[in-house]
Amino acid sequence: MTSDGNGLGADFDQWKRLADELTEALAALERGESGARERVNELSLALRLRNDLPFQHALY
Structure with missing residues (x-):
């Protein structure tokens, strides 16, 4: 894997x-x-907060 996460860059x-x-x-x-x-x-x-996946809100 490259340092940038195979194209995901700074986010990864x-x-x-x-x-x-x-x-x-x-x-x-x-x-x-x-x-x-x-x-x-x-x-x-x-x-x-970084991921902000919709299903997370249902967990809290």
């Missing part, structure tokens, strides 16, 4: 960065690190 790169950061934040939450819950919430919101 941004999604991948957020997903990687969320993975790290979830690990920090599991370890009980201070501030981890807030970081998970921030990153989850950023991913939801």
